[in-house]
Amino acid sequence: MxxxxxxxxxxxxxxxxxxxxxxxxxxxxxxxxxxxxxxxxxxxxxxxxxxxxxxxxxxxxxxxxxxxxxxxxxxxxxxxxxxxxxxxxxxxxxxxxxxxxxxxxxxxxxxxxxxxEVYATAWLNLFKLGALKPGEKVLIHAGASGVGSAGIQLCKAFGNPCWVSVGSTERLAYCESLGAQGGVVRTQDMESLRDFAPFDVILDPVGARYAALDLDIVARDGRWVVIGLMGGREATLDLAKLLGKRVQLIGSTLRxxxxxxxxxxxxxxxxxxxxxxxxxxxxxxxxxxxxxxxxxxxxxxxxxxxxxxxxxxxxxxxxx
CATH class of the missing domain: 3.90.180.10 (Medium-chain alcohol dehydrogenases, catalytic domain)
Incomplete structure (x- = not known):
């Protein structure tokens, strides 16, 4: 063959x-x-x-x-x-x-x-490891990706308002057409995600580049699920915030x-x-x-x- x-x-x-x-x-x-x-x-x-x-x-x-x-x-x-x-x-x-x-x-x-692959990844990390409950808020980085597209649709289907970060205004419109509430273009203003925070679950395939922001905008008792390292593997974090918010930081692979x-x-x-x-x-x-x-x-x-x-x-x- x-x-x-x-x-x-x-x-x-x-x-x-x-x-x-x-x-x-x-x-x-x-x-x-x-x-x-x-x-x-x-x-x-x-x-x-x-x-x-x-x-x-x-x-x-x-x-x-x-x-x-x-x-x-x-x-x-x-x-x-x-x-x-x-x-x-x-x-x-x-x-x-x-x-x-x-x-x-x-x-x-x-x-x-x-x-x-994408639906297994999205279901695993949002609903099994992320333990999403109806009504809880979600942030998906790289929202226009395959996993992001699946995650947005699952959030809509199961009653979870969802926001995204993406690479362009066209991609943001694409995500909104799938059911995202809104989001930001990463090259313009990631800090605007604070306007939609706090998020109960964050799905992050980027890693180090977004780590400090993710820790700031995740909710108390939130679940922060890292599934990729497109933005680097080493980050400096204020662990007092992690403890004070009782955040679960979850590293996840499927393969x-x-x-x-x-x-x-x-x-x-x-x-x-x-x-x-x-x-x-x-x-x-x-x-x-x-x-x-x-x-x-x-x-x-x-x-x-x-x-x-x-x-x-x-x-x-x-x-x-």
């Missing part, structure tokens, strides 16, 4: 042995894979896959099941999408059957391919969680989130799809930080 490798800052399609499908697993013939910032990091050699995981790129995909291992409840021919620790940008992938979701009614395989944890997380998505797509309350924010031959263009588009929502790579267009 062909699989996409990150090689010294570039990407290349290479022939790889097809993985075996064991007990509790399914084989998916991949139609499309979602692109994520983690793929950019892995391409650059900065984010290797966990031990035992394929070194091919791709943390999510959609396609058609072609083989079912013993004990798995799916059947050959099912249209599905899957959360992966790696290997989604390939002709086929073998995955724990518990990490697979049905394609929501009315969605294409390309649209479904960009759902698992290296164990299979049982991911299976339970996917089960929660299937029960609480996936029905909202059929109801029209959630929408895949697929900005653009790229043919497999245009993979370099796809990665450069993602690296430009000009994407609102998600990008997909079409692996097998005959399935669409």
């Amino acid at each position: 062909k699989a996409l490798q990150g090689v010294e800052g570039n990407v290349e399609w290479r022939e790889r042995p097809a993985p075996t499908c064991d007990v509790g697993q399914v084989r998916i013939r991949v139609a499309a894979a979602g692109l994520n910032r983690a793929d950019l990091l892995q391409r650059a050699g900065l984010y290797p896959p966990p031990p035992g995981v394929s070194d091919a790129l791709g943390l999510e995909c959609a396609g058609v099941i072609s083989e079912v291992g013993a004990g798995a409840s799916w059947k050959v021919g099912d249209r599905v999408c899957a959360l992966l620790a790696g290997g989604g940008m390939a002709d086929e992938v073998v995955v724990d059957a518990r990490h697979v979701l049905p394609v929501p009614e009315g969605l294409s395989l390309a649209e479904a391919a960009v759902l698992p 290296n969680r164990d299979d049982l944890f991911k299976g339970e997380l996917i089960g929660e998505l299937c029960q609480n989130v996936w029905p909202l797509f059929a109801e029209g309350r959630l929408q895949p924010r697929l900005e653009r799809s790229f043919a497999a031959k245009d993979v370099e263009e796809a990665f450069e588009s993602l690296a430009s930080n000009q994407v609102a929502g998600k990008l997909a790579l079409l692996i097998d267009e005959s399935l669409h």
Whole structure:
């Protein structure tokens, strides 16, 4: 089979042995894979896959099941999408059957391919770790990203007013169209977030650059969830504020969680989130799809930080 490798800052399609499908697993013939910032990091050699995981790129995909291992409840021919620790940008992938979701009614395989990673990340960090209650206020940094787009829609669906920081006025308008109450453009005036504070939960993929401000504007008993380090890894904090406000500072990653944890997380998505797509309350924010031959263009588009929502790579267009 062909699989996409990150090689010294570039990407290349290479022939790889097809993985075996064991007990509790399914084989998916991949139609499309979602692109994520983690793929950019892995391409650059900065984010290797966990031990035992394929070194091919791709943390999510959609396609058609072609083989079912013993004990798995799916059947050959099912249209599905899957959360992966790696290997989604390939002709086929073998995955724990518990990490697979049905394609929501009315969605294409390309649209479904960009759902698992961002919705799993948003649900995990806002509702499981962040323990959001109805009516609590949320701040999402990088609100126009894939995770941000998912988070805003989830906040709207579950009754949580949400504000964002973004890179442009156009992106702010995009976030407001998804349900954000408002926000700021980071190049203009981050301090204006104080006007909307305090926030019960802050979802932060930026890290050090926003740390001092986040600590100032998080609410008493608030949850400050750091999921990325786009703005650096080292910050100086006044820990007296952390103690005085009883803030929970939570560091969170998803890729290296164990299979049982991911299976339970996917089960929660299937029960609480996936029905909202059929109801029209959630929408895949697929900005653009790229043919497999245009993979370099796809990665450069993602690296430009000009994407609102998600990008997909079409692996097998005959399935669409």
